[in-house]
Amino acid sequence: MSNSAMLLAQAGAEVAKVSTGEAISFWILAPLALGGALGMIFARNAVHSAMFLVLTMLSLGVMYMVQQAPFLGFVQIIVYTGAIMMLFLFVLMLVGRDSSDSVVEVLRGQRVWAAILGIGLAGLLVTGVAEALTSVRPVGLAEQNAGGANVANIGRSVFTDYLFPFELTSALLITAALGAMVLGYTDKSKRRTQRETADARFRGEHDRPSPLPGPGVYATANSVAVPALLPDGSIAPESVSAIIEATASRELATDIETVAGAIPGPDAHALKPAAAKEGDK
Amino acid sequence: MTPTYYLLLSALLFTIGAVGVLVRRNAIVVFMCVELMLNAVNLTLVTFARINGSLDGQVMAFFVMVVAAAEVVVGLAIIMSIFRTRRTASVDDANLLKY
Numbered sequence: 277m278s279n280s281a282m283l284l285a286q287a288g289a290e291v292a293k294v295s296t297g298e299a300i301s302f303w304i305l306a307p308l309a310l311g312g313a314l315g316m317i318f319a320r321n322a323v324h325s326a327m328f329l330v331l332t333m334l335s336l337g338v339m340y341m342v343q344q345a346p347f348l349g350f351v352q353i354i355v356y357t358g359a360i361m362m363l364f365l366f367v368l369m370l371v372g373r374d375s376s377d378s379v380v381e382v383l384r385g386q387r388v389w390a391a392i393l394g395i396g397l398a399g400l401l402v403t404g405v406a407e408a409l410t411s412v413r414p415v416g417l418a419e420q421n422a423g424g425a426n427v428a429n430i431g432r433s434v435f436t437d438y439l440f441p442f443e444l445t446s447a448l449l450i451t452a453a454l455g456a457m458v459l460g461y462t463d464k465s466k467r468r469t470q471r472e473t474a475d476a477r478f479r480g481e482h483d484r485p486s487p488l489p490g491p492g493v494y495a496t497a498n499s500v501a502v503p504a505l506l507p508d509g510s511i512a513p514e515s516v517s518a519i520i521e522a523t524a525s526r527e528l529a530t531d532i533e534t535v536a537g538a539i540p541g542p543d544a545h546a547l548k549p550a551a552a553k554e555g556d557k
Numbered sequence: 558m559t560p561t562y563y564l565l566l567s568a569l570l571f572t573i574g575a576v577g578v579l580v581r582r583n584a585i586v587v588f589m590c591v592e593l594m595l596n597a598v599n600l601t602l603v604t605f606a607r608i609n610g611s612l613d614g615q616v617m618a619f620f621v622m623v624v625a626a627a628e629v630v631v632g633l634a635i636i637m638s639i640f641r642t643r644r645t646a647s648v649d650d651a652n653l654l655k656y
Contacts, residue, residue: 299558306566313573313593317580325586329593332570336596343563345603345615348622352599355622360592360629367633368585371646382649387580394576401568409561415610426612433616445623452627459634462641 301342309335326364333357344417347427489515502535511535563604570597584636584646588629595625 294302312332319325333356341349381387420429434442468476477485489504489512504515570593577590599618606614640646 294558294560302558302562306562309566310569310573313570313577316586316589316593317573317577322583322586325589329589332593333596336600339563339600340603343560343603343607345606345618348599348603348615348618351619351622352596355626356592356596360626363629363633364585364589367637370637371585371640380649390576390579393579394572397575398569398572401572402565405561405564405568409564409608410559412559412561412608414560414608417607417610417612419610420612426615429612430615430619433612434619437613438616438620441620445620445627448624448627452630456630456634459631459638 298342301338305335305339305342308332309339322368323365326361326368329364330357330361333361344421345426346421347430497531497534499531502531505535560604560608564601567597567600567604570594570600582647582649584639584648584651585633587648588632588636592625592629595621 309332312328312330312335315328316325316332319328333352337349337352337357339349340346340352417426420426476482500517502516504512506512574590574592574594574597577593578587581587581590599621602614602618602621604614606612606618636646639651643650645651
């Protein structure tokens with residue numbers, strides 16, 4: 277009894293072995309997929325993350341083909357790596373490539389806990405699957421895929437057994453398309469006229485009725501870094517753009533000192549001797 | 558090597574995706590991690606279809622892809638509209654419900 281059981285188990289182990297070619301492709305593709313996934317998590321730049329994910333998805337697509345699912349393999353490559361990842365890249369470019377992750381942890385110790393939980397989940401899943409499915413004998417899909425009938429059989433299955441879910445997906449897709457249109461819609465038809473904008477300004481909808489003073493107005497220099505002077509001689513802080521506000525103060529120190537009067541401005545007569553020399557020549 | 562190895566690989570990919578969702582702060586990268594988890598489940602479905610000798614798993618994976626496509630379209634539209642109002646794609650900054 278036990279002997280025959282052992283024989284059966286041995287036979288199962290024999291059958292469970294896949295061909296050498298598949299083993300080789302698996303040992304090439306699996307590290308690629310894992311490396312892509314890890315790269316996606318650890319890449320600082322979101323575009324690099326997307327490219328790593330493309331690598332993972334391509335390896336998975338080839339794995340589908342190896343595993344007797346040629347149709348899904350092609351759909352994976354065309355739909356996922358082709359369409360969906362391009363959509364991701366498109367949105368990344370719209371949002372701005374530089375919007376990289378903040379390093380600040382909002383919840384304290386979140387990364388550490390995420391890593392611990394991840395290792396725990398991986399351990400549970402891997403040991404569970406490895407324990408439960410070691411002696412499983414795969415039936416294989418040679419019968420269903422005979423003569424390249426994979427697509428035909430999937431199609432038959434979709435339009436007979438899974439007809440209602442298939443109809444539901446059409447409703448889902450229409451809803452998704454409508455949702456994307458509603459979310460992405462901005463009303464550009466109601467643009468204000470100049471008259472309406474001016475009225476709104478004086479009604480107090482804007483911070484000030486007049487435009488901001490330009491830099492260098494009434495000032496002794498016309499550099500963009502020089503703030504405009506108000507009629508009473510004081511500085512108008514709104515006239516300098518926020519970018520200049522953010523520049524290091526030492527780069528603007530001389531300009532500021534000039535405006536403040538600490539350094540005497542350029543003397544109109546200072547050029548005279550040079551001009552005279554030019555004339556002498 | 559047995560087909561179980563594919564299941565182990567997909568378990569690892571799923572875990573990496575889950576950790577990525579927890580760790581990353583950029584909403585688009587979080588979304589990509591969700592896609593990775595869906596892909597890992599698809600690999601499981603395809604492997605089980607092969608183990609059981611039935612195409613049902615492949616049909617299921619096909620449906621998962623359709624749902625994932627719809628989800629990506631709506632999700633990216635939501636990210637775009639959040640970005641348009643808040644000028645950020647970070648999940649930490651979209652905390653309007655918090656206060």
